[in-house]
Amino acid sequence: MADSADVSAGPHSSGHRARLRRRLFDGGGQALLDHELVEFLLTLAIPRRDTKVQAKSLIARFGTIGALLSADADALRREGLSDGVIGALKIAEATALRLLETRVEGRPILSSWDALGDYLQAAMAHSPVEEVRVLFLNAKNMLLANEAMWRGSVDEASVHVREVISRAIQLGATAIIIVHNHPSGDPSPSSQDIRLTKDLIEAGRHMRVTVHDHVIVGSQGRSSMKAMGLI
Secondary structure (H helix, E strand, O other), rough: OHHOOOOOOHHHHHHHHHHHHHHHHOOOOOOOOOOHHHHHHHHHOOOOEEEEEHHHHHHHOOOOOOHHHHOOOOHHHHHHHHHHHHHHHHHHHHHHHHHHHHHHOOOOOOHHHHHHHHHHHHOOOOOOOOEEEEEEEOOOOOOOEEEEEEOOOHHHOOOOOHHHHHHHHHOOOOEEEEEEOOOOOOOOOOOOHHHHHHHHHHHHHHHHEEEEEEEEEEEEEEOOOOOOOOO
């Protein structure tokens, strides 16, 4: 799937790109299919090549456009992509995340719950490695910090409870929201997830730090322990 495997773009490809561009301008992103969005991105890095077949192949290989954009550089290089193409894909990912971030910035987190969930799912759902993040909130539930605390299984996370609470005290946070991803795609909480949440609630209670929720994201959706009655 190397960039060099693409055939040179001729008049037909130029006309096709012009039609894609016009559909994008007239109808926005919804006017293009996922592989067409990727195709358009690839043309920015490979302007003289026909990228339609490569775009379809990448979507098929990674499963979804979200998984493709979220893939790390090494995984993309293994598909034969050049740094220029990888750069175009990562710029698209960073731009999408930045746009989602603006929907929650400067607002009480609990009143922007859907926007927060969209951001967290886009940022974490497709990661191949389990990652735990903590959102630290002030007394008005405004976001003080959004920090990746550790990577790896929650099975071993109990040792990090003190670290999370200590960080909350350092930031002057009065509440936290725990977020982590399930690389399996299934966002259902495990027994280890529930145990970690209870440990954090107990530790936070002594230091007046409230655990508002534990959100789990995956490619199949997201779950809230609070909404499930587990908190």
